[in-house]
Amino acid sequence: MGRGPRGTRRSPGCGLQRLLRLVLLLSLARGVSGEPGTEDVDVCATCHEHATCQQKEGKRICICNYGFWGNGRTRCVDKDECQFGATVICGNHTSCHNTPGGFYCICHEGYRATNNNETFIPNDGTFCADIDECEDSGLCRHGGRCVNTPGSFACYCMEGYVAKNGPEPFHPRTDATSCTEIDCGIPPEVPEGYVVGSYSSTLGGQAHYSCKEGFLSVSGDRISRCTALGVWEPPKLHCQEISCGSPPEIQNAILVGNHSSRQGSVAHYDCQEGFESPGGKITSVCTEKGAWSEITYACTAKQTIANISVYNDTCLRWSSLKTAxxxxxxxxHIWGQRWYQKAFVQEMVFNTTSSSQDPEICLDLHQGTSYNVSLQALSSALPVVIYLTTQITEPPLPEVDFFTVRGRPLPRFTLRKVKEINGPISSYQVLVLPLSLQSTFSCDSEGMTSFFGNTSPADGYVAAEILASDVPDDTLEISIGDRLYYGEYYNAPLKTGNEYCILLRITSEWNKVRRYSCAVWAEVKDSSLTAQQMVGVGLGSVAFVTILAFFSFSAV
Structure with missing residues (x-):
């Protein structure tokens, strides 16, 4: 392997690093020279991990992701949305929680998010609404009443219950308060009084008091009530021993026997010489009201009249207690009046003599009248009073304007009130009969029904019934067949071609006695013509007109 200028040996890795640097420099040089694509590759490669490379105006740039801020290359720092306050970011009754690049909201205790999730972001309109804890019926325990409050609730005792072991209102999770039913216990005592019957010791229960026998309630309410405080109202009844005082004095009588004035004491009386008590013994009792009872009998001069009776409506018969x-x-002394005729008064005063032990007399009395008859023997100090009522007789005949009607239309009929001479007038009836039944009809017939109640078209019917009190100004006009209801009766139209008799019937009723009077109001006869008769009438009319014209021309 070759060595370097100093004789040192170079590793293959060093050469590779040099090569990479050279390539990088060449790339940078190409980018500076403006060769296409070099700038885009370099920028996107340098974007921050929380940034996104985006192209704008033909260039690629690094932009921090939502929830971060910075230059996009060397710095993208998380935004703390919650720094503006939970109410601003999340709304009322919330807490705000920041997250890398975002945040979320949580409702306070006693509230819930309207989207029914534990967390939310209010970009969809979600907010925190109050939870109505009182929807749980047993939340405040037995006897408790729940009242919802913003974010919480409070408990009160219902009517008829009282708070025990703590104040009111209370919270069942933190307070020991409980509600127990009100019980006022045994009602308080009243001096010389006692509780009547049963009572209820719960709220609103009542105890009724009465005074003991021999004592009288002189003041105060007889009722005590169980209050919301769990105690009875103080009774206000005051009982005082009954004392009726001295017994009353009675004319022509003397007091005998017990003179005590305590309750239940009885005062006895005897009539003085020459007087008697026809009704029996005269007594008065000291009552529980602290007063002597009313005297029901009296001492009168010994009566010489007995067994008085009425016969034949206006005649009297009695027995004389004198020697034969x-x-x-x-x-x-006779006084007569009529309840239905306020202005009517009949008074008679006269005397008669008799030596009979069974005298009798018939009085000249009016019909339909109530009488007060005072009968007194000259030898007696007091009269005997009896009451009698004479029966009514038929009312006066109706005053009608009679009509004979052929064909239609029918005239209007005038109904006139009649005077209540023989008894009170109760009603007026319009009767419709077949003309053939006129001669056999009985005015006091009570079997006539309404138009719809007829068993046969040949029967008569009641077309109208008008109460006497409903006839204004003493007169009333009626049209037969006007299809109206008068009372319970239908005023039906008369059938063409039939012949009728119209009657007005007056009813007088008193003391379960009924009397009638009738008058024929109209006779309705058939006026329909045959076809030949109609032609004859027509030709006759033409001839009459022709003759009339002739005479008129001759006169000219």
């Missing part, structure tokens, strides 16, 4: 064949004078 002794003449007695009887005084009558």
């Amino acid at each position: 064949d002794v003449l007695e004078m009887y005084l009558f």
Whole structure:
């Protein structure tokens, strides 16, 4: 092997290194001289490991990758996106974490990313939303009520429960507080009072009080309630011993027997000489209200009238307690009124004499009237009062303008109110009958139905029913067959070719008694003509016009 100038021996590797350097110098020289391709190869070979070689404006340059900054060749340093703050980069309720060339975001505890991932980058609109922990129904344990808060939650006790072992609100993971049902225990006592029936000691439960026998509630509410504090409201009932005081005085009577004023005490009375109590013994009782009961009977002069009765609606019969064949004078005071006729008043005052032990009299009374009859014997100090009611009779006949109608149309009918002389008027009915039934129809027939309830077209029907109170200004106009409902009755059109009788019926009703009166309003007769009759009528009309024209011309 050859040696160098100094006689040293060169290794083959040194020659290879020299060759490589020479090639590199030649390459650089070619690049400087402008030979194509030399510059591109050199630049891309010198790019930083975190840079990318890109061509711009005909040249290749090194550019740092996304997330790095620098010259692209000798320096590409990681950008720390999180240095601007987590709220700026990631949004509210987040923490920002830098990575080589990037970053990622994590939601704080109590929040979750809207993309449901643990980490996110907010370039797609993802943000951190509050987690509603209260969706877990048992989170606050038994009796607890969960209230969601931003990023967390708080527990309160529900109505009817109270916090124990800690304050409120509380957190079940960190606090020992628990909710227990409110129990107020046994209701407090009331002097001379007691709890009525059962009670509930939970929140809102009520205990009802009453005073013991012999005591009266003089003030205060009778109810105590279990409060949210777990204690009963203080009872306000005040009971006081009952004392009715002195028994009442009764005219023509004297007090006998027990005079105590305690509850349950009974005061007894006897009538004085010459007086009696027809109803029985007279007593008054000291009640639980602290007052004497009302006296139901009285002491009256001994009555000479007994067993009074009414017959034949207006006649009276009674028994005389006096000796037979002794003449007695009887005084009558009669007062009559009608609830349906406020202005009506009948008053009669007269006397009669009789020596019979069973006198009787028939009174001149009006029908449909309530009477107060006072009957007193001259030998008696007090009258006997009875009440009687006379039955109603048929109302006055309807006032109608009678029509005979041939063909159509029908006239409008005027309904006039009648006076309530014999009893209250309850309603007016318009009846439609076949003309052939007019002579056999009974006004008090109650079997007539509506138009749709007829069993046969030949039967009559009720076309309208109008309450007396619905007739304004004492009159009302009605058109037969107007297809309207009056009450529950349909006013159907009359059939062409049929003959009808229209009646107006008035109903009076009182004390379960019903009376009627009827009047024929109209007779509707058939006026249809045959074809030959129509021709005859037409020719007759032409002849009449011709004659009329002739006479007119002659006159001229």
